[in-house]
Amino acid sequence: MTTDFPGFSGPTASTEAPLEMLSACHHRIERQCDTLERLAPHLLEHGSDSAARSAAAAIMRYFDTSALQHHADEEDDLFPALLESMAGSDAVCIRALIDGLSAEHRKLEADWRRLRQTLARVAQGEPATLPADTVASFTQLYASHIKREEDELLPMAARLLSDQDITRVGAAMRRRRGIRDSDIDSPPKP
Numbered sequence: 123m124t125t126d127f128p129g130f131s132g133p134t135a136s137t138e139a140p141l142e143m144l145s146a147c148h149h150r151i152e153r154q155c156d157t158l159e160r161l162a163p164h165l166l167e168h169g170s171d172s173a174a175r176s177a178a179a180a181i182m183r184y185f186d187t188s189a190l191q192h193h194a195d196e197e198d199d200l201f202p203a204l205l206e207s208m209a210g211s212d213a214v215c216i217r218a219l220i221d222g223l224s225a226e227h228r229k230l231e232a233d234w235r236r237l238r239q240t241l242a243r244v245a246q247g248e249p250a251t252l253p254a255d256t257v258a259s260f261t262q263l264y265a266s267h268i269k270r271e272e273d274e275l276l277p278m279a280a281r282l283l284s285d286q287d288i289t290r291v292g293a294a295m296r297r298r299r300g301i302r303d304s305d306i307d308s309p310p311k312p
Contacts, residue, residue, distance in 0.1 A: 137301065140292040141276050144200070147192045148268045154184045155261040158237070161244075162252040170244045178244035185234050191298055193227045196271075199294040200279060207282040219274055226267045233260045 137143055161177050168174060201220045208216050237260060243250040283291075296303065 137292045137295040137299070140195070140200070140288060140295055141279055143292075143295065144192065144195060145272065145276055147188065148272060150184065151189060151192070151264055151268065154181050154189075155264050157181055158252070158257055159261055162254050162257045165244065165251050169249060170247045174244050175247055178241040182238055182241050182245060185238070189234070190231070191295075193231070194298060195291070195295050196275075197224055197227065198298075199291045200275075203283055203287045203291055204279055207284075207287065216278065219270070219278070223267065223270065223275065226263065230260070230263060230267065233263070 157177055158181055161174060161181070164177075165174055170178075201224070204216050204220065233256075237252070237256065240250050240252055244252075279288075293303065
């Protein structure tokens with residue numbers, strides 16, 4: 123499912139390789155979705171025990187920050203760069219893809235807000251259950267969304283965006299995360 127872009131190492135990519143970082147984020151989202159799917163039956167059997175509380179807190183931490191930053195990386199930076207690069211028949215394809223992915227982001231975010239309410243109760247140690255159908259709907263939408271981005275969006279971006287465009291996307295991703303460019307360029311302190 124993952125597209126490997128030449129010269130980068132997928133899951134450990136950084137904002138210096140923004141397309142790889144977006145792909146690596148997909149892997150992390152998949153892991154969080156896997157944990158969410160395992161948490162639902164765990165709660166039925168063990169309740170909000172320490173393992174459930176820890177898992178719920180980690181899932182919330184990820185989807186409250188990194189997943190939202192990922193959506194912003196795409197919508198605020200990557201999508202506009204792609205729209206600016208449009209030419210010929212790519213224009214219709216890019217616009218439809220971006221509109222569909224943006225709509226999916228809104229749906230995922232709304233579904234997340236509903237799931238988060240239950241996870242917050244679990245993280246506090248309160249009794250709660252995660253409806254399997256709600257979890258399945260969320261994780262399946264994320265899986266199909268990620269597949270579209272891996273199979274269509276990222277390869278299109280790699281093909282159409284210039285090195286300068288990709289550098290601008292990476293710089294915006296760093297700013298969103300509070301990473302200064304000097305933090306990237308400076309060697310680590312001993």
